[in-house]
Amino acid sequence: MRKLINDPDNIVDELIDGFVLANKDKVKRIKGTTAVARIDAPIKDKVGIVIGGGAGHEPLFIEYVGKGMADAEAHGQIFTSPSSAVILEAIKAADAGKGVLLVYCNYAGDVLNFNAAQEIARDEGIEVDTSLIYDDISSAPLDNKEDRRGTTATPIIIKIAGAASSTGMGLNELKGLVDTASINSRSLGVSLSACTLPETGLATFTLEDGKMEFGMGLHGEAGIKKVDIMTADKTTETILDLIIADLPFSEGDEVIALVNGYGSTTRMEMFIVARKIHQYLGQKGIDIYSTEIGEFCTSLEMAGMSITLIKLDDKIKEYYDMAADSSGYIKL
Amino acid sequence: MRKLINDPDNIVDELIDGFVLANKDKVKRIKGTTAVARIDAPIKDKVGIVIGGGAGHEPLFIEYVGKGMADAEAHGQIFTSPSSAVILEAIKAADAGKGVLLVYCNYAGDVLNFNAAQEIARDEGIEVDTSLIYDDISSAPLDNKEDRRGTTATPIIIKIAGAASSTGMGLNELKGLVDTASINSRSLGVSLSACTLPETGLATFTLEDGKMEFGMGLHGEAGIKKVDIMTADKTTETILDLIIADLPFSEGDEVIALVNGYGSTTRMEMFIVARKIHQYLGQKGIDIYSTEIGEFCTSLEMAGMSITLIKLDDKIKEYYDMAADSSGYIKL
Numbered sequence: 001m002r003k004l005i006n007d008p009d010n011i012v013d014e015l016i017d018g019f020v021l022a023n024k025d026k027v028k029r030i031k032g033t034t035a036v037a038r039i040d041a042p043i044k045d046k047v048g049i050v051i052g053g054g055a056g057h058e059p060l061f062i063e064y065v066g067k068g069m070a071d072a073e074a075h076g077q078i079f080t081s082p083s084s085a086v087i088l089e090a091i092k093a094a095d096a097g098k099g100v101l102l103v104y105c106n107y108a109g110d111v112l113n114f115n116a117a118q119e120i121a122r123d124e125g126i127e128v129d130t131s132l133i134y135d136d137i138s139s140a141p142l143d144n145k146e147d148r149r150g151t152t153a154t155p156i157i158i159k160i161a162g163a164a165s166s167t168g169m170g171l172n173e174l175k176g177l178v179d180t181a182s183i184n185s186r187s188l189g190v191s192l193s194a195c196t197l198p199e200t201g202l203a204t205f206t207l208e209d210g211k212m213e214f215g216m217g218l219h220g221e222a223g224i225k226k227v228d229i230m231t232a233d234k235t236t237e238t239i240l241d242l243i244i245a246d247l248p249f250s251e252g253d254e255v256i257a258l259v260n261g262y263g264s265t266t267r268m269e270m271f272i273v274a275r276k277i278h279q280y281l282g283q284k285g286i287d288i289y290s291t292e293i294g295e296f297c298t299s300l301e302m303a304g305m306s307i308t309l310i311k312l313d314d315k316i317k318e319y320y321d322m323a324a325d326s327s328g329y330i331k332l
Numbered sequence: 333m334r335k336l337i338n339d340p341d342n343i344v345d346e347l348i349d350g351f352v353l354a355n356k357d358k359v360k361r362i363k364g365t366t367a368v369a370r371i372d373a374p375i376k377d378k379v380g381i382v383i384g385g386g387a388g389h390e391p392l393f394i395e396y397v398g399k400g401m402a403d404a405e406a407h408g409q410i411f412t413s414p415s416s417a418v419i420l421e422a423i424k425a426a427d428a429g430k431g432v433l434l435v436y437c438n439y440a441g442d443v444l445n446f447n448a449a450q451e452i453a454r455d456e457g458i459e460v461d462t463s464l465i466y467d468d469i470s471s472a473p474l475d476n477k478e479d480r481r482g483t484t485a486t487p488i489i490i491k492i493a494g495a496a497s498s499t500g501m502g503l504n505e506l507k508g509l510v511d512t513a514s515i516n517s518r519s520l521g522v523s524l525s526a527c528t529l530p531e532t533g534l535a536t537f538t539l540e541d542g543k544m545e546f547g548m549g550l551h552g553e554a555g556i557k558k559v560d561i562m563t564a565d566k567t568t569e570t571i572l573d574l575i576i577a578d579l580p581f582s583e584g585d586e587v588i589a590l591v592n593g594y595g596s597t598t599r600m601e602m603f604i605v606a607r608k609i610h611q612y613l614g615q616k617g618i619d620i621y622s623t624e625i626g627e628f629c630t631s632l633e634m635a636g637m638s639i640t641l642i643k644l645d646d647k648i649k650e651y652y653d654m655a656a657d658s659s660g661y662i663k664l
Contacts, residue, residue, distance in 0.1 A: 001561075002524035002525050002541070002544075002561070002635050003524070003598075003601060003635075004522075004524070004563075004564040004567055004597070004601040004604065004605060004636075004637065005563070005564050005600075005601065005604060006563045006564050006565050006604065011600065011604070014603070014604045014607055015599075015600045015603040015604055015607075016603075017603075017607045018602075018603030018604055018605070018606040018607030018608075018610075019603045019606075021606060021607055021610040021623065022603065022606045022610075022623035022625055023623075055600065056598075056600070058598065058599035058600050058603075059599055063599070190336075192334035192335070192336070193334050198600075209334070212334075229333075229334070231336075231337070231338045232336040232337050232338050233338050235336055263596060263598065264595060264596030264633040264635075265336070265633075266335075266388075266390065266595065266630065266632055266633055267347075267390040267391055267395070267630075268337075268343065268347045268387065268388070268390050268530075268632075269335060269336040269337065270350075271346070271347040271348075271349075271350030271351045271354065271390075272336065272337060272338065272343070272346045272347055272350055273336060273350070274350040274351075274353060274354045275346050275347075275349045275350030275353055276350075278350075278353040278354075291353070291354035291355075293354055293659075295627075298598065298599075300598055300600075301596040301597075301598055301635070303334050303335075303596075303633070304336075305336065323664070325664055327625075330662045330664065332655070332657055332662065332664065
């Protein structure tokens with residue numbers, strides 16, 4: 001295994017320690033847990049934003065804690081949901097008496113544990129609600145879109161939640177806004193290689209040389225179509241056709257276009273994809289308000305990329321434009 | 333080859349197009365060249381900062397063009413210096429009559445072409461000077477430190493040059509400051525796998541499974557020691573011992589500590605390394621002013637990482653702390 005680690009059993013503990021040491025002006029670790037919070041949490045007169053999920057997707061979620069982003073995060077073991085106990089600690093760290101919104105991705109384990117933590121917190125008198133992210137169009141048909149997995153729209157949805165909450169918006173209105181951002185998001189990815197689990201040294205799946213798979217999940221979940229590796233342009237067109245038809249995105253729409261690298265994708269490749277997105281959406285009359293390029297949500301060192309389109313309205317755009325300051329996402 | 337590209341001959345052209353389209357509020361392409369410049373270049377009353385080098389190291393150098401960073405960049409083909417003609421165009425785009433400082437890494441091809449462009453520009457009446465970066469301690473002994481290659485100190489040195497130039501500092505003083513930052517920087521890396529050249533599909537070198545190599549260059553240049561893969565902690569200690577002894581860094585020194593991923597390094601691994609850097613420098617009484625973690629300077633999708641320490645003085649710290657806004661480096 002070609003990885004720089006120490007004891008495989010301590011990976012998550014050590015990564016959180018390193019993250020907090022490197023960002024000690026911004027974040028703190030919640031003692032005895034794998035949760036972190038903004039250094040100044042809880043923030044007075046603000047609904048707390050709590051995020052979380054399994055490790056192995058860094059910068060997701062841990063690096064999206066900060067000013068204008070989330071207030072606290074619960075980090076699980078690799079590709080495993082955090083426990084409800086850890087999520088509860090994150091909720092308590094984020095709550096300043098104005099309530100907490102849970103923003104996370106739709107996976108069975110996460111839903112189970114976040115729901116359990118939500119119930120306990122409510123019993124303890126904390127107002128808590130949930131906005132689920134389910135942008136991955138490959139994981140269930142449109143008729144069952146609430147069954148879809150959450151993927152690479154997540155950093156932008158967290159950013160919008162963080163910005164809106166910092167204006168003092170109440171929990172109900174905030175949930176409505178974040179749900180709208182989530183409903184208006186669509187993603188689809190393509191994998192070119194598997195990743196290796198650091199605890200075992202085993203690959204998450206196998207993909208023969210020369211093949212690529214559309215719709216592969218962030219934990220190696222089977223995709224929707226395996227084909228010979230296509231050009232970047234053809235790959236981009238294929239993804240965009242499916243995403244555009246799904247919402248649908250229409251002429252005159254204004255969008256954020258995000259290109260996400262899964263782990264070992266070069267920025268060179270991501271820029272070549274971004275070039276085609278601009279050309280292709282231009283032909284369709286869809287206006288790109290902003291292009292985001294980076295490894296926002298990884299699957300360890302998997303090769304490949306996903307494209308996310310988020311349809312904007314004036315409100316979402318206003319919160320997208322606000323400043324953000326986290327280790328994984330900065331906006332001036 | 334597991335890469336998302338189109339025609340291998342057009343990679344650099346297309347990546348620059350995509351980069352400029354994605355950042356059109358910040359940068360422009362200099363027509364007919366592989367050079368880019370700040371959208372508002374040349375900037376009045378400011379020495380221009382011109383950077384550049386081969387492609388394949390993105391975000392280096394192209395993504396360090398922006399406010400508080402460089403004014404123009406010359407991008408070469410993959411692992412190949414830009415031509416003197418392209419560098420000359422970048423110099424002209426950056427020059428507002430107050431002169432231009434060339435800031436780039438010490439490689440024979442780059443030195444040849446940047447020097448040629450400098451001579452032509454001077455002949456045309458533009459005041460030009462050079463600050464070379466040569467932080468890689470593995471590439472030549474201390475007695476010949478001017479022969480060393482420039483590596484992962486580069487983004488921070490560009491950041492300091494960009495900030496200082498934006499205060500209106502003259503060319504001579506600026507060169508002195510940037511040279512000091514360069515002289516106070518030391519880096520050393522370790523590779524865990526090779527990368528594949530997208531034009532040919534060939535690996536840059538071979539490294540048997542289970543081995544790691546210290547001092548491997550960014551283009552597959554041979555390193556100084558091949559060993560069985562060690563723990564992250566032991567790897568970090570080994571690198572720090574060599575870096576600390578080389579400057580030398582001493583008790584009471586204040587440093588920027590940078591962990592750089594080479595391409596397919598997970599942030600998980602980089603945080604585990606950062607944790608050890610904090611522990612180890614703490615034991616030595618060396619104070620970490622700031623920790624930078626990211627893929628700042630890659631070798632396509634090579635696995636492994638490098639550590640850079642930059643010794644600070646009050647002046648360098650002042651310019652490091654100023655705001656920066658480029659696609660590859662943002663500071664609030």
